[in-house]
Amino acid sequence: MSSRVARLAVAPAVLLLLAACGTNKTEAGGSNAASCDTSKGNLVVGVVAPLTGSVSAVGLGIQNATALAVDEANAKCAVKGYKLVMVGEDDQATPQVGAQAASKLAADDTVIGVVGTYNSSVAQAVQPILAARKIPQVSPANTNPSLTVGDNTAAPKRQFDSYFRVCATDNFQGPYAADYLVTKAGKKKIAIVTDGKTYGKGLAEEFTKRATKDGATIVDTEQVGEKDSDFSGVLAKVKRAKPDAIYYGGEYPVAGPLSKQAQDLGLAVALMGGDGIFDKKFVDLGGKEGDLATSVGAPTDQLQSAQDFVKAYTAKAYKDPYAAYGAFAYDAANAIIASTAKTLGDNGTWAASMRDALVKNIGSYTASGATGPVGFDHYGDSTNKVLTVYQVSGGDWKAVQTGTATS
Structure with missing residues (x-):
């Protein structure tokens, strides 16, 4: 992260x-x-x-x-x-x-x-x-x-x-997520929500660059606080933009409730995030079926x-x-x-x-x-660039794609 x-x-x-x-x-x-x-x-x-x-x-x-x-x-x-x-x-x-x-x-x-x-x-x-x-x-x-x-x-x-x-790193993870969401899942109108912190903001920036290159349109960009619990105001703006997916830059304590509240407001689209939301607690906090996350490496199990x-x-x-x-x-x-x-x-x-x-x-x-x-490598970065896309299915994360990413 x-x-x-x-x-x-x-x-x-x-x-x-x-x-x-x-x-x-x-x-x-x-x-x-x-x-x-x-x-x-x-x-x-x-x-x-x-x-x-x-x-x-x-x-x-x-x-x-x-x-x-x-x-x-x-x-x-x-x-x-x-x-x-x-x-x-x-x-x-x-x-x-x-x-x-x-x-x-x-x-x-x-x-x-x-x-x-x-x-x-x-x-x-x-x-x-x-x-x-x-x-x-x-x-x-x-x-x-x-x-x-x-x-x-x-x-x-x-x-x-x-x-x-x-x-x-996120200059691999963001593009990998965008390629999947836009090219493979076919989502062309995407709303971006971040928590404003370095991780979430930086990851969303990398995602956005690749998503627009892949042909998607960013229809709305919003920011929430990491300690917020009521997202109705932000989600009302997102809903008006009519996205077919939401990309969230941040961690699971916000992402889970955000996904649930979006669905409760009738915004029944997949929420996708990075490794910061890839935890069972995301689902426990409200992450719904069909939501997506990327994480580094291949599935450990x-x-x-x-x-x-x-x-x-x-x-x-x-x-x-x-x-x-x-x-x-x-x-x-x-x-x-x-x-x-x-x-x-x-x-x-x-x-x-x-x-x-x-x-x-x-x-x-x-x-x-x-x-x-x-x-x-000579910067101290990992030479292993394997990443995985996961989807919530049956109340837990299931791997749907693993590969070597390019920035």
Whole structure:
């Protein structure tokens, strides 16, 4: 997911809130095999994600999947001489809180890397804090292109050498959605509604560019607030425009009720969104039959490469499902762990001064992961551009198309 807000600095008043944020910290370490030497101590794999609040279903899946990767690595004595510990920090899907969480992790020299964030607006606050300490950040879910290449995609420039992601970006996801909705589903009159945040706004812009190129007409453009609950005013305007589909840029807490209220007002057209609405909670909150969403990667439960991950996650009996980004978090954590093992070798002793080498090793990391091939280009973006269109059918999401996207 994403957001393109001005880069945030951590104000002194914000730093005073660190202790409060700490009440949401979650730790997990797993058990090492009896033969593992852990005499050199602990190394931390951090997580920054929304662990409470309206999108916590996604954040908890990210945290649990990271914990799984840590537990498996410890069982295999993956990092010689050390026990890995997962430390989760709740960013509450809020940039300032994310900055607090990043500052806490950045102050710890034993942190080898951070899995996160989910929201791109939060990433913009977190990136400079972790980069200042050369701490690698591997996101399972940020999709806004500017995080890696800057705001001018025509003249891309890498923003932070320490930042990577294992998911495709919105300049692929938006066009992929538009091609499906306009060319395959035949929707030619589309209303755009966004929540005004970086992710939703940016994704809708990418969708709009391709949709108009594909021959559609954007008949109305509206904005709602992420905390709004009554959309009657906006939907009345949308209805007057007579669209045959609505494209929503935002997340499921708004998208579900928006879809239901549209139908209640007699606007019985499909609502489509991006990965931000691809969660069962969208349906629970009012998402209707026929609604559509795109999400990165192929369906986890259908990927042969993900079967071991799904089996291991299920065996852990986590309270929360792995959700849309659990498999991606698992791959992100393994990129950090494997690259740490490579950096240290069999006899190395960790020091924060080794982070430059660690970042370099993550940049050259390749593997067959739960989500398929894992690797990074010279901007830190995923080399895997697979995307899937899902449709609500029988009260749940069903994959209807999977393919490799082009921007």
